[in-house]
Amino acid sequence: MARKAGWCFVIVLMLVPLITGCWNRRELNDLAIVAALGIDRVKDKFLVTVQVVDPGEVASRQGSSGLSPVLTYHGIGDTVFEAVRKMTTVTPRKLYFSHLRVFIIGEELAREGMGEALDLMSRDQEGRTDFYIVVAKGTTAENVLKVLTPIEKIPASKMFDSLEVSERSWAPTVAVQLDELITNIVSPGIQATLTGVVIQGDPELGSKRKNVETPATPVHLQYKGIAMFREDKLIAWMNEDESKGFSNITDRLNSTVVKVACPRGGKLAIEVIRSKTAIKAKVRDGKPEAEVVMHTEANVADVECKIKLTTATTLFDLEKATEDALKMHAEKAVKKAQRLKCDIFGFGDAIHRANPRYWSKAKENWDQQFSKMDIRFNVDVKIRRIGTIGESFLNDMKE
Template sequence: MRLLKGTLIIITIVMILSGCWDHREISEITVVVGMAVDKGDDDKYTLTVEGINAKELSDKTASGFAPSFVFSLKGDTLAELSQKMNVGISKHLIFSHMKVLVIGENVLKEGIIDFIDYLERNREIRDDFNIVTARNVKAADVLKVTYLVQKSSSLKLHTQLSTFVESWGGDPDIRLNDFIQAYTSSGRRGVMAALTIKGDLEKGRSVENMKKGAADAMVLVDSMAILKEDKLQDFLQLEDARNYLWITNKLDKTVVTVDCSKNKFLGVRIFNTVTKSKARIVKGKAMINLKVRAEAYLDSSQCKDDLTQINTFKKFGKLTEKQIKKNLEGTIKKLQQEFESDIFGFGEILYRQDYDNFKRIEKHWDEYFKDAIVNVDVNVKIRRSGIRTKSLFSEQK
């Protein structure tokens, strides 16, 4: 018994005192927060990483030096390039805190599954980073534009995209697992946000860009890319990106502009939105039924309707429903007629709800999606009108 207790004590002490076998001191590492992938004329990858200078990110310790550095290397595989970065970087790179992956438009046109496979296999890289593409600019340049608030370009982009999707819904909010799910699915096409640069890129790279209220260059969310398997098919407008989130039940909040009379508009803030989808094959055609339910309040009004009357709220509610239905149906028809691409996952819904029929048409789903009948039913309840009940327009003489 004593021998057993002694053995347990020794094992416990050894476990407590032992350290991590692969640990590195903080002074020996550089945290990578962003990665960009481009392709040159020689068909080789150019991998660009952004590493942070943590001291310069804090207002208390900053001394005016660059808050991050960007370094590029050219080669055949990301696996080799990511470990070869020390040809120019002094410290060991840590990729576990990466926030954004920017893929060049030329790379996306040729296909990205080769290096996505590396990202998925790598045990150091998490799957919670944003995947975006650069439109009309190099992916590396997106990581080089500095910004006033978040001094790191990648940290700024991560926050920007998260805030955008929460407040308006223009970013499809794609992570690594989202891309892989779409790539391996026969009932869904992939999407990702597309970024571009507005302004003077050369000036935007400078630390001085962070000291200006009106920056010389900024990275903007431009549109949404549609993928066919792992390749770029085309781009959609930001409004379509918002509608994509709405249809797929991923929209948090947004604002809809609604016509209330000739050249007069309402600004309606949407919240608590829920979209439910049902799908089945009826007489050889796919039938998709969408039910959209949402609450709202009046953000602004250019009309003179009396907001103390319940009929005004009912009227504005009907106008809002009509506008949302028009927006959603417009995006769906565009994807059916122009692109023949089911980015909404209607095929996956059909797989779950009408499995036998979907398996018979699985290989031809794009053709069935093109001819699918999609019914959109929208119900919006406007709950309040802000802190005013009487419009300023109604007070005009």
């Protein structure tokens, strides 16, 4: 027995060197952490831009040294991977993409087709897929990544957080990650969408330290519009109302603001606090149709007119006006998508679930059928609260 125990001990000692350590470990001092990646098309080549974090500047407790907390590097190649590797000629460390926050695609590349640019990120074994993908609207990804931002030292973190906050609180934006984007590109029953980011101001000025040294930032990044894709090619942009309608139809809407006209002039703001949307699709007489059912809860947020909020009639009228506004946004979004024959909402997926046999035949020319599809809206709004003061003091003011 003792001899057997001795042999077990020897075997354990022999295995210890094999189970300690990490075979593919990376020393932090050897890595350049990439926070943002941008890809543009330059003639027939890819221009890749990376935003790398300077750990010393970000972690400094001695105040600003006047140096930028991030650095940008560029590489040009026939493939994205070649462009990335070419950057090793100018970077002192190996680029490390596992902490990527934002992936920006230039509008020109998005219109030509972004499939090739996405392949590297989906194939990379070291990469994660929890970053957001956006389109540089009217500019290049390179220019977007040059802009320095206030509050957040790392512009990529600012873009990541802003997109999440905007999607939760405003609605005309969508926070899309790599897995969802690729799924929508290859699925026959839905097309892809991405949020656009624009540069407000002079891009050259935005890349300078002075851009974050004044209270009123001269140049800043702003999310604006939702890009519509057919497979991997950008075909159009939705405006603010259309984007809100898209978010509501696809059940992405958490909260937003709806403007309502007051009966005697002026305006009033309704805050949507909860929303739930369901698409009920079916095939009738050989034709696809769908009903979009929206249940919304809201509060009165801002009153800029004289109105009696404490009466049931007034609240009913406000609920009806809010329903009309939400329905209008949704109808605008559907009208544009049908005109472009681009099902970004997933009505095709809904038909597939409702009638698989019909879908097996319809999916080959679904864009054409979607453009003629009968889509109805059933919107129900309930106003829960009118605020802590009840009637507005504007009612007591003289004309």
